[in-house]
Amino acid sequence: MTDFVVENRLFDPAEALPRGELAALQAARLVETVARAQAVPFYREAFARAGVDPASVRGLDDLARLPFTVKDDMRAAYPLGLLAVPRARIARVHGSSGTTGLPTFVAYTRRDLDTWAGLVARFLTAGGLRPEHLVHVAFGYGLFTGGFGLHAGIERVGAGVVPSGGGNTPRQVLLLRDLAADALICTPSYALHLAEVVREAGLGPSDLRLRLGHFGGEPWTEELRQALERELGILAFNNYGLSEVIGPGVSGECAARRGMHVAEDHFLVECLHPETLRPVPDGEVGELCFTSLTKEAMPVIRYRTRDLAALDRSPCPCGRTGARMGRVVGRSDDMLIIRGVNVFPSQVEEALLRVEGTAPHYLIEVSRPGALDEATVKVEVRPADFSDEMRRLVALRDRIDREIQAVTGVRMTVELVAPGSIERSAGKATRVVDRRPPGAR
Amino acid sequence: MKIRQLSLFLENRPGQLRVPCKVLGDAGIDILTMSLADTQQFGILRLIVKDWQRAKQVLEAAGQVVNVTDLLALDVPDHAGGLASVLEVFERTGLGVEYMYAFGLRQRGKSATLLFRLEDPEGAQVKLASAGVALVSAEELFRRAAA
Ligand SMILES: [Zn+2]
Numbered sequence: 001m002t003d004f005v006v007e008n009r010l011f012d013p014a015e016a017l018p019r020g021e022l023a024a025l026q027a028a029r030l031v032e033t034v035a036r037a038q039a040v041p042f043y044r045e046a047f048a049r050a051g052v053d054p055a056s057v058r059g060l061d062d063l064a065r066l067p068f069t070v071k072d073d074m075r076a077a078y079p080l081g082l083l084a085v086p087r088a089r090i091a092r093v094h095g096s097s098g099t100t101g102l103p104t105f106v107a108y109t110r111r112d113l114d115t116w117a118g119l120v121a122r123f124l125t126a127g128g129l130r131p132e133h134l135v136h137v138a139f140g141y142g143l144f145t146g147g148f149g150l151h152a153g154i155e156r157v158g159a160g161v162v163p164s165g166g167g168n169t170p171r172q173v174l175l176l177r178d179l180a181a182d183a184l185i186c187t188p189s190y191a192l193h194l195a196e197v198v199r200e201a202g203l204g205p206s207d208l209r210l211r212l213g214h215f216g217g218e219p220w221t222e223e224l225r226q227a228l229e230r231e232l233g234i235l236a237f238n239n240y241g242l243s244e245v246i247g248p249g250v251s252g253e254c255a256a257r258r259g260m261h262v263a264e265d266h267f268l269v270e271c272l273h274p275e276t277l278r279p280v281p282d283g284e285v286g287e288l289c290f291t292s293l294t295k296e297a298m299p300v301i302r303y304r305t306r307d308l309a310a311l312d313r314s315p316c317p318c319g320r321t322g323a324r325m326g327r328v329v330g331r332s333d334d335m336l337i338i339r340g341v342n343v344f345p346s347q348v349e350e351a352l353l354r355v356e357g358t359a360p361h362y363l364i365e366v367s368r369p370g371a372l373d374e375a376t377v378k379v380e381v382r383p384a385d386f387s388d389e390m391r392r393l394v395a396l397r398d399r400i401d402r403e404i405q406a407v408t409g410v411r412m413t414v415e416l417v418a419p420g421s422i423e424r425s426a427g428k429a430t431r432v433v434d435r436r437p438p439g440a441r
Numbered sequence: 442m443k444i445r446q447l448s449l450f451l452e453n454r455p456g457q458l459r460v461p462c463k464v465l466g467d468a469g470i471d472i473l474t475m476s477l478a479d480t481q482q483f484g485i486l487r488l489i490v491k492d493w494q495r496a497k498q499v500l501e502a503a504g505q506v507v508n509v510t511d512l513l514a515l516d517v518p519d520h521a522g523g524l525a526s527v528l529e530v531f532e533r534t535g536l537g538v539e540y541m542y543a544f545g546l547r548q549r550g551k552s553a554t555l556l557f558r559l560e561d562p563e564g565a566q567v568k569l570a571s572a573g574v575a576l577v578s579a580e581e582l583f584r585r586a587a588a
Contacts, residue, residue, distance in 0.1 A: 393450075418452050
């Protein structure tokens with residue numbers, strides 16, 4: 001673990017706006033956003049269907065009346081049907097890879113890009129990044145919002161960038177060592193892979209200068225944070241965002257690391273029950289729903305993220321007033337229902353980390369050979385856990401077995417597999433293969 | 442006096458055993474003896490080779506997980522009850538046997554060399570020496586095998 005300490009520092013005074021002033025600003029911006037969205041045929045029709053006269057929207061109390069937007073609406077508007085400004089005002093286009101078929105595109109005006117860089121700079125500053133630091137970005141540069149989004153935010157902070165991009169892990173390790181970056185930016189699963197390659201190269205935290213990691217782009221656990229901090233000798237911070245809303249920068253952790261402060265002056269956040277779509281009480285997990293307040297090119301109204309997390313609106317010692325969202329515990333569409341029990345891949349990861357001490361690679365396979373669901377978890381054996389004695393391997397497997405059952409409440413078959421046999425990815429890791437017929441999931 | 446043993450993790454699917462054997466073969470490393478322990482899901486391949494450091498290197502370079510453990514080689518009298526007499530010494534001196542290789546480097550009528558994985562190889566060496574049981578060194582083992 002690093003002895004590096006992060007001092008609390010605001011990038012933008014707006015982060016600590018008193019709640020009363022923040023609410024007034026949000027109300028005014030919501031009215032503007034609703035008006036701006038009327039340039040988009042999709043929103044005009046959605047408002048008409050919901051029976052909402054845009055001119056009647058006067059404040060935050062009206063939010064609950066507004067229609068929702070979902071990922072399928074974005075797909076249906078392919079390629080740029082949700083654009084609210086003339087094409088000539090597009091400054092950049094990003095996209096999210098569709099797991100099936102076409103990507104969905106998001107557009108930014110010059111001002112949107114400026115807003116975005118400022119939001120990324122907020123969470124980087126909150127998590128200790130300073131102008132004198134050098135930052136290694138291992139996110140892919142391209143349509144994906146990670147690379148260019150973080151890059152602009154780092155420059156906004158005034159820090160230096162090594163735009164390494166994705167892939168070629170041994171080369172990344174060489175750059176980390178030789179250029180001695182202070183901070184690492186990538187997905188948490190890629191950070192784990194990097195840590196393994198560092199170890200395989202016979203290197204350790206003392207060979208690297210890294211002190212900070214800002215990880216996002218996929219859900220991860222507290223256990224993985226501890227493993228990354230130990231293996232890389234860093235303080236690791238969580239950040240959150242999605243391209244449909246703006247990209248990374250929607251929320252990020254402060255030095256207290258008790259949840260990610262949502263940039264509420266730019267986004268309204270709701271936490272809703274996934275079925276009733278009614279707000280859940282603070283502290284309870286629900287589906288996050290965002291409404292943009294300042295975006296020009298593609299405003300979003302009540303975008304249902306499918307990400308499940310809890311909100312905490314209690315004051316934070318850091319002085320930031322934005323609500324804090326907890327870790328994303330799963331996606332309402334990633335949630336597996338195994339023999340009637342809700343299971344998230346993150347729970348399996350948590351169980352594995354309890355057993356192994358450091359994060360292993362795993363893959364959950366679900367099938368229904370007969371009437372009942374069967375789940376198998378493939379877990380790679382780490383060299384440190386391997387023994388010549390069968391009973392130790394069997395004991396290891398049984399321990400994993402018990403932990404998974406304790407955490408998820410579901411019995412899964414644990415299969416030990418050879419190291420490196422589960423595919424690594426620089427993007428979002430594949431954690432689940434569901435072989436059940438689509439109607440049976 | 443210890444003999445180094447390499448253990449490899451194997452998934453229980455076709456072709457898993459062939460990979461390490463081919464890697465060693467390509468590197469010109471002879472396997473003196475091997476044993477395989479397996480469950481329905483996975484197995485452990487245990488190997489005795491002369492140049493164990495190089496074998497470990499090439500196997501790891503090929504992506505195998507390799508564990509090194511110490512075995513003890515013993516000469517057991519080559520007559521009925523020979524093995525029982527050695528096991529009796531183990532029992533008397535409180536030595537636990539994890540597993541053994543029933544591998545016959547045999548000098549007919551005199552002795553057979555057996556390999557034992559004991560719980561505590563360090564302590565076992567001392568106990569066996571004081572019980573008058575002769576251990577076979579790695580050099581001697583490979584010399585006999587080559588003869
Ligand atoms: Zn805070």
